[in-house]
Amino acid sequence: MAGVGLVVPPLLGFGCGSEEGQPPAGTITETQTIQEKVTRPLSQIDRYIDPLPVPDTLAPETERYPDTDYYEIRMSQFEQQLHSQLPRTAVWGYGGSFPGPTIEARRGRKTRIKWINDDLPGTHLLQQAIDPTIYQGREYPDVRTITHMHGCFVAPEADGQPDAWSTPGGSQTGPRHYGNEFTYPNDQPATMLWYHDHAMHITRLNVYAGLSGLYIIRDEEEDNLELPSGEYEIPLIIQDRFLTEEGLLTYPTNGTTPIHPIWVLHIFGDTPVINGSIYPFLDAEPRRYRLRLLNGSNARTWNLWFEKTGTPGNNGVGSVHPVSAIGTDGGLLPVPVQLEKVRLAPAERADIILDLTGFEKGTVLTLRNDARAAYPFGEEIILDNLMQVRVNRDIKGVDNTTKAERLNLPDMPVITSTPGLPKRIFFLGEQNDPEYGVIGWLINERFFHDPVEETPRAGTTEIWEIVNFTLDAHPFHIHLVQFQVLNRQPFDQWGYWYAYQDYLAESAPIMGPDDFLTGPAVPPPPEEAGWKDTALSMPGEVLRLVVPFNVPEGVEGPARYIYHCHMLEHEDNDMMRPFDVLQ
Ligand code: C2O
Numbered sequence: 001m002a003g004v005g006l007v008v009p010p011l012l013g014f015g016c017g018s019e020e021g022q023p024p025a026g027t028i029t030e031t032q033t034i035q036e037k038v039t040r041p042l043s044q045i046d047r048y049i050d051p052l053p054v055p056d057t058l059a060p061e062t063e064r065y066p067d068t069d070y071y072e073i074r075m076s077q078f079e080q081q082l083h084s085q086l087p088r089t090a091v092w093g094y095g096g097s098f099p100g101p102t103i104e105a106r107r108g109r110k111t112r113i114k115w116i117n118d119d120l121p122g123t124h125l126l127q128q129a130i131d132p133t134i135y136q137g138r139e140y141p142d143v144r145t146i147t148h149m150h151g152c153f154v155a156p157e158a159d160g161q162p163d164a165w166s167t168p169g170g171s172q173t174g175p176r177h178y179g180n181e182f183t184y185p186n187d188q189p190a191t192m193l194w195y196h197d198h199a200m201h202i203t204r205l206n207v208y209a210g211l212s213g214l215y216i217i218r219d220e221e222e223d224n225l226e227l228p229s230g231e232y233e234i235p236l237i238i239q240d241r242f243l244t245e246e247g248l249l250t251y252p253t254n255g256t257t258p259i260h261p262i263w264v265l266h267i268f269g270d271t272p273v274i275n276g277s278i279y280p281f282l283d284a285e286p287r288r289y290r291l292r293l294l295n296g297s298n299a300r301t302w303n304l305w306f307e308k309t310g311t312p313g314n315n316g317v318g319s320v321h322p323v324s325a326i327g328t329d330g331g332l333l334p335v336p337v338q339l340e341k342v343r344l345a346p347a348e349r350a351d352i353i354l355d356l357t358g359f360e361k362g363t364v365l366t367l368r369n370d371a372r373a374a375y376p377f378g379e380e381i382i383l384d385n386l387m388q389v390r391v392n393r394d395i396k397g398v399d400n401t402t403k404a405e406r407l408n409l410p411d412m413p414v415i416t417s418t419p420g421l422p423k424r425i426f427f428l429g430e431q432n433d434p435e436y437g438v439i440g441w442l443i444n445e446r447f448f449h450d451p452v453e454e455t456p457r458a459g460t461t462e463i464w465e466i467v468n469f470t471l472d473a474h475p476f477h478i479h480l481v482q483f484q485v486l487n488r489q490p491f492d493q494w495g496y497w498y499a500y501q502d503y504l505a506e507s508a509p510i511m512g513p514d515d516f517l518t519g520p521a522v523p524p525p526p527e528e529a530g531w532k533d534t535a536l537s538m539p540g541e542v543l544r545l546v547v548p549f550n551v552p553e554g555v556e557g558p559a560r561y562i563y564h565c566h567m568l569e570h571e572d573n574d575m576m577r578p579f580d581v582l583q
């Protein structure tokens with residue numbers, strides 16, 4: 001396992017450094033039919049010998065509630081083969097699989113899910129990684145879960161928030177527990193959401209153990225586009241993990257400082273896992289595919305591209321094969337965008353078309369990554385060469401789907417000007433200890449359980465300005481809403497930080513970043529110009545979001561939601577805050 005030691009410059013947390021460690025120099029081999037069950041140490045496994053698994057789509061019970069698809073999904077611990085040359089690995093999962101099964105929903109028809117954690121063991125799979133020093137003096141049972149539907153327009157009681165956890169059997173619950181059976185209205189455009197655990201202070205371990213899965217909403221607008229579907233629509237849930245040479249799942253426990261002797265600043269696994277499989281491959285036909293990408297990693301940002309790494313005549317080997325982005329977190333983009341690289345921060349999704357039309361049999365594309373960890377400046381291992389797509393099947397019938405650049409995507413209002421909208425500022429900074437320096441992160445110097453300070457009104461739109469004082473990029477996520485990125489603008493990080501300290505010291509009103517801006521505001525790249533629920537806040541930049549607030553039908557009174565950094569180690573140690581939507 002790579003060491004996750006601490007490297008912290010005096011003022012600004014830089015993330016983790018690692019002294020050891022190159023990625024395993026995996027040998028890239030041709031497809032082999034490995035029938036013998038001889039296992040090898042992790043560092044000697046072959047790449048691209050296991051077919052990419054695709055999570056099953058669950059069939060709903062449709063009779064139990066009117067106009068509603070009903071499911072019961074159980075969480076449990078089980079063993080799963082992550083690679084054919086490794087022994088089976090103990091993981092947690094929903095519905096007996098890692099990642100969990102996919103739920104498909106139809107816009108306008110509700111989904112109701114009973115999330116059952118009774119089958120989880122009494123001891124956490126990653127018990128040694130539990131660190132009560134991040135509990136802010138509270139006490140929690142080790143095994144506790146609550147499922148959140150990420151990106152969902154949903155009532156607060158059904159949102160699955162950190163304090164809504166319960167233990168297996170339900171003998172203990174968090175202070176804001178509303179049961180385990182939730183209704184999702186599906187009153188939002190077609191897109192891919194995902195469900196994952198969100199229990200207070202332990203989300204990172206529960207999700208890492210395997211508690212996540214996909215939730216796909218479909219609608220007529222999407223149907224009319226004739227996109228690749230069925231076996232030609234493939235989700236890619238991209239994660240990173242640490243495994244021992246024997247294939248046991250591990251999570252770093254070497255801590256940050258004596259203040260938090262176990263909890264680490266963030267983790268960057270040394271093994272890529274896609275749909276629960278290590279270095280898989282996809283056998284493809286020469287036609288269009290729709291890939292639904294999710295960055296399901298705890299903390300790693302990916303910058304992905306497909307590279308031609310093998311062709312029959314060696315033509316074009318080494319060149320990038322561009323893809324077309326057609327959707328973001330919250331739905332389809334207004335126009336398709338041709339892209340060489342797709343950057344995905346934790347929790348972000350990308351809906352892309354990979355066009356293999358006319359490719360000769362024998363063409364091999366490798367999914368590559370060059371994002372540093374911590375993004376963008378860190379020095380942890382860059383995980384590269386994640387999976388292969390091989391064109392080695394004949395096309396079945398004809399490909400009747402529309403070429404990406406000719407897709408007539410539904411209209412979507414892109415907000416580019418926002419005069420007069422109310423603004424709120426959010427400062428991403430550090431938790432500091434007088435003796436040990438940086439021991440974590442905070443938003444606005446507040447802890448999660450400090451009183452609510454943001455109370456937007458339903459039916460209004462606000463500008464949220466995220467000011468990043470750290471040297472890491474943080475994926476800023478807001479529950480309930482889909483927002484748009486207005487722009488990003490560089491500022492004088494030190495100057496503004498000192499001024500901010502002065503405001504705090506004098507309890508003076510906090511000034512906006514205007515006096516400290518050092519360059520023009522840059523609108524988001526076109527592939528980010530859609531509905532988003534998570535956006536990357538870059539170090540030294542102001543990230544401006546346009547956020548419309550509304551609540552689902554039937555929600556009364558102040559509705560409690562949360563916003564947070566989606567690096568799960570950050571979120572677990574209080575880089576997370578509540579807000580109330582007033583009506
Ligand atoms: Cu992916 Cu608070 O959520």
Ligand code: CU
Pocket residue numbers: 148149150151477478479
């Ligand atoms: Cu969420």
Ligand code: CU
Pocket residue numbers: 441473474475565566567570571575
């Ligand atoms: Cu963060």
